[in-house]
Amino acid sequence: MSERKVIAFFPEAAYGPALNSVGIAQACEALGHKAVFLTDPGMTGVYSAYGFEEHYVNMSEPMPAEEMARYWTDFINGHIPNFRKAPIDQLDNYVKECWEAIVSTAKWAQKELPAILDKIKPDLICVDNVILFPAIKQYGKPWVRIISCSENEVHDPDIPPYLSGMSIDDKEGHARFQKRFEEVIAPIHADFNAFLGECGEQPYPLGVFFEESPYMNLLLYPDPVKFERRHPLPPERFHYLQGCVRTDKPYEIPQFKAHNDKPLLYVSFGSLGSGDVELLQRLVRAIGKLPYRALFNVGEHVEKYTDLPDNVIVSNWYPQPSVIAQVDAVIHHGGNNSFTECLFFGKPAIVMPYVWDGHDNAMRAQESGHGLRMDRYDWSEEDLARNLAQLLTDSRMGERLERTSAAMRSRKGPEDAAQILDKVLANA
Template identity: 30%
Template structure:
């Protein structure tokens, strides 16, 4: 068997990083050599996965990426508490600055990637990327590249409900085109800014599309979603995209998560609560959640986020700023999540029902898919009713059908060989590429 050398990278967001790391595990299992390229703070992930690591040259950047993302979040937090249409229609004083920060974010990642690809010391046979905007270094390189879409796959189904709307496939379609129009208008400044950068890079054929937040494949690309939830009723899918049912990476070590002492003797079920790395920065909202969950008869493990030191937990809770989510998932009875695709997939993989509290982008679509497929509940931040929220928890524990449906999805994800098939498809494409140049 021919062994190839892969460069693997993603934008600096937990879900995207975790997805490409799992893909890397599949490449390694097939006998290939993997180089994970990212920020120095992620080196340990490469070491734990047994991959080579190439650090981004952050001296190229004039910004602190962590501070930039928190600043971007703070500029947008007011709109995140509104429904998807209202937040798009309303103009905010800091929107231009937010768009500029997002453009800078794309640019600095591409700078780092360009330096690695241009390095003649290490030659790569292919590149695996999980990006949300066209990348000039990829288009300019002769190395074949394969995109990963770790978003809800509605972005790949032109005939389905508009991505990021949270509309059901069964909803009134007369609203769909209007949402698409409003969404594009709301992102017009960002579109113009990013496309100007692409023009400067000589890439007039590549355009940024905020209705997708994923680039079209060069040949083939892969998205992460279980077959039981996929939008097959909205086919056809865009050309070149293939589904992988499960891209859940392995835990960092073999130790189990132990329920903390302060919770061991508490009554009720054990529930994991996480709003992800960005939404958890909304401290006012998170503290409100905590005060409501204090009224529940159950116990909670809380992922508090980067600003978690400012939160006060109640007696029926334990939490840390960052918890080992892959291990926590395995010992809880229910997950309350923002619906980011990575946490969404992990919850399903470990067979846990969920309540989704969507905050932005594809989280709305995942939340609605939970409702449409009857595997949990959706609670919206813009019409939040604490009694409904607490009742959803009790309804899930009382509904055996929800538990059975989730368990069936979990088993199908665990039994799928779609990752190994995806690796074979890439191997074939690399072989064809090499044959064409000889």
């Protein structure tokens, strides 16, 4: 190990990137370094719950923490009708508004980041976001980009465009999606380039909001599902972490009123996706008729789930890695935490995406033979029963998942990341 250094982590204000960074930070501290977190006030308490310092960066008009915490929840809930649309048809509504908000966060962060960095004095900064924060690039210390979303966030002409959810073979679809994305994003991108100019940075090509770090870029995608690129990423600057599963609280599976000897399912659409109460209630009713047990993560909406079937238990939160390790199959939204945790623990999954890179991860799970992609709304109870039965009986998929799990566990992603960051510090 190099001498004790301060490593600042700056994940975007969402639980997926946040908890991935927690896993890496835990491993960095095990090496003897000090990890701290830069965070939007809306994520207050997330990192301190794991024992880390939190330093707050306003990324929008300052407001009470409770109001800030609700911003993205309200944003997602307002777009629930758009979840029924194909990815290309979400570009001029959900995706457009997301990028407008993301660019705004970068502008706001620039007001406070220089002073906050001067206060923390980090020796290394790790950013898990989809946009550049100029103050971090210009601080004068090494910075590392963490790519916790789908691997295709880093473009290659032979793989599907980011956010498209398209098959690797649909080349015409790739071109059509990219063309429409650039049309929708053009005015937002021009505004961001103007901001970069004000900060003394060069403009980015249309559609690009972040550059790769010259020091190191860490991708969470594991080898068994990564894309075959026309231009392989140079290993001296890009490293696949094979997932980055954090250490979380243990969880004891409760007793169910029925089917205690049957396969156990875990159903979660993440903290934001839990707002789609109608869909989750439909799944509760459908699974209630099947010979399984199921744990449902329903977020802050627990009171809306009444008269539950005897084989279903709901909660507002679960220590997800501890739960997934013990279940037989998972239904999730394609968030990168859920995606990589299922692979890490060798659990088959039905992926029902609704936005962002969930579409990409759903297609990747299916095309790589690690799960099934299922439309979020266009399904019958018979479809669900058939797909669950396939997950639980497909021996080839099970064997593939066992191999993937063994490979990921042998690599120990968080420890791997910490060793790499230690080397970046030693060479600084």
